[in-house]
Amino acid sequence: MVGRHAGRRPVTATVHQGVVLSSAGGQWRVRVEGGEVALASLRGRVKHGGDLKLAVGDRVTLSGDGAPAGGTLTITGILPRTSQLSRRNPSGARGERIVATNLDQVVVVFAMVRPEPNEAMLDRFLVIAEANELAARIVINKIDLADEATARDRFDGYATIGYPMHYTSKVTGAGLEALHDVLRGRTSALSGPSGVGKSSLMNAMYPGLDLRVGAISDSVNKGRHTTVGALMHPLPDAGYVVDTPGLRELGLWGLSSSALDQCFPEFREALGSCRFADCHHVSEPGCTVREAVTGGGILQARYESYVKLREEVAETEKLW
Ligand code: GDP
Ligand code: ZN
Numbered sequence: 453m454v455g456r457h458a459g460r461r462p463v464t465a466t467v468h469q470g471v472v473l474s475s476a477g478g479q480w481r482v483r484v485e486g487g488e489v490a491l492a493s494l495r496g497r498v499k500h501g502g503d504l505k506l507a508v509g510d511r512v513t514l515s516g517d518g519a520p521a522g523g524t525l526t527i528t529g530i531l532p533r534t535s536q537l538s539r540r541n542p543s544g545a546r547g548e549r550i551v552a553t554n555l556d557q558v559v560v561v562f563a564m565v566r567p568e569p570n571e572a573m574l575d576r577f578l579v580i581a582e583a584n585e586l587a588a589r590i591v592i593n594k595i596d597l598a599d600e601a602t603a604r605d606r607f608d609g610y611a612t613i614g615y616p617m618h619y620t621s622k623v624t625g626a627g628l629e630a631l632h633d634v635l636r637g638r639t640s641a642l643s644g645p646s647g648v649g650k651s652s653l654m655n656a657m658y659p660g661l662d663l664r665v666g667a668i669s670d671s672v673n674k675g676r677h678t679t680v681g682a683l684m685h686p687l688p689d690a691g692y693v694v695d696t697p698g699l700r701e702l703g704l705w706g707l708s709s710s711a712l713d714q715c716f717p718e719f720r721e722a723l724g725s726c727r728f729a730d731c732h733h734v735s736e737p738g739c740t741v742r743e744a745v746t747g748g749g750i751l752q753a754r755y756e757s758y759v760k761l762r763e764e765v766a767e768t769e770k771l772w
Contacts, residue, residue: 468514468525471554471692472506473684480506480527482514483686492516492525506530508682509553509639509694537584537641537682537696539706548706552682552694554639555584561591561644561653564598569606570645575757577643578615582715583707586641589616591631593649596621609751613718622649622656632657639684639692658688709765713741716758718750734759 470482473489482492492514494506506512506527516525535555538548558581562569569592581588590610592603600619611617616634620627631653642650654661682696713719713733719741727738744750 466516467528468516469531470512470514470525471684471686472508472510472512472527473686474508475681482512482525482527484514484525487686489686490525492527494527505550507536507550507553508684509533509536509555509692511554535584535586537586551696552641552684555586555641555694556638557581557587557589557634558584558641558643559589559591559635561593561642561648561650563594563648564592564603565594566597567645567647571753572757572760573645574610575754576761579707579712579715579761582717583711589618589634591618591620591627591644591653593620593622593653595619595626596623600626609754613754620649620653622652625656628653628657635687635691635693637690639694641682641694641696643696654693661685661688706768707765709762709769712758712762712765716750716754718754719744719758722750732762734762 468484470484470490470492473481473483475481476491479491479493481489483489492512510533511531512527513529513531514525515528533553536553537551537555539551558577560574560577560581562574574590578588578590590607592607595603603619604617607617618627618631618634620631622628635657642654644650682694684692684694686692707715709732710730713723719733722740722744725740726733726736728736731739731741733739733741741750741755745752745755
């Protein structure tokens with residue numbers, strides 16, 4: 453056996469596994485098993501092989517001598533993805549762009565006050581999650597500044613639809629343990645308008661993490677508009693939180709107007725029994741979705757969100 457390999461270069465490269473945290477000017481920041489974060493470059497064969505492009509969240513195999521401590525790491529393969537958050541490039545035929553992969557859930561954060569919650573905007577975030585077949589949960593923060601019963605009352609409809617609700621405060625600590633429990637070991641996209649307390653919540657749950665959710669992506673984003681990808685932050689007790697700047701822009705991710713109704717889970721029961729198979733649920737007769745609105749099974753506000761988003765999606769569709 454030894455003889456067969458005589459004369460060959462000994463194989464010193466070690467194989468690692470890692471998770472891609474962000475792109476870094478032609479290279480990638482990768483968290484290697486063991487926890488170190490290192491820069492890695494993409495090997496040509498993977499780079500150009502097939503149509504699979506590397507994305508933040510990807511689990512990869514790497515090789516490198518002496519790496520990650522000091523050596524150079526090369527990404528040699530991408531492991532199968534469990535999910536992906538992708539958006540369609542509105543400006544042309546370049547197809548979809550993968551923003552992040554292997555997400556387990558989308559956590560949408562709003563505040564009860566300062567700033568006032570906006571249900572229409574919340575619905576957009578939820579639609580984006582649904583369109584990517586990702587579970588979503590809703591956090592209503594700053595509950596110390598409001599009456600919790602009023603808050604629960606206001607968002608009860610979302611709980612009924614099936615979205616898990618968290619009422620939290622970084623000041624009193626309310627709801628933080630339950631939120632921490634559902635982040636542990638999972639990969640979560642953290643989204644919501646700025647100022648609602650996303651960074652504060654993360655720092656309260658993970659002291660020392662010093663996460664500035666908005667600030668980080670804003671600085672990366674400077675002058676590059678929507679083209680910048682997601683940033684993934686490892687959590688101290690397993691799991692990741694992903695900052696996805698694109699989610700906050702609330703673009704509708706190349707959703708088709710005909711698929712939008714599927715992104716409202718409480719519509720699904722009524723879909724399919726409308727008189728017209730291609731019913732838009734806007735003005736057609738015999739629309740069981742609109743009947744459900746009248747009957748109270750679908751909330752008026754959610755239906756209005758649907759109608760508004762549908763118009764918007766139809767507008768963007770014309771651009772493609
Ligand atoms: P982000 O933009 O979503 O990351 O929001 P920040 O974490 O930067 O918080 C915005 C402001 O809200 C800061 O002044 C925080 O101190 C404040 N804040 C965050 N969470 C709470 C909370 O639960 N209660 C109160 N009263 N203020 C909060
Ligand atoms: Zn209909």
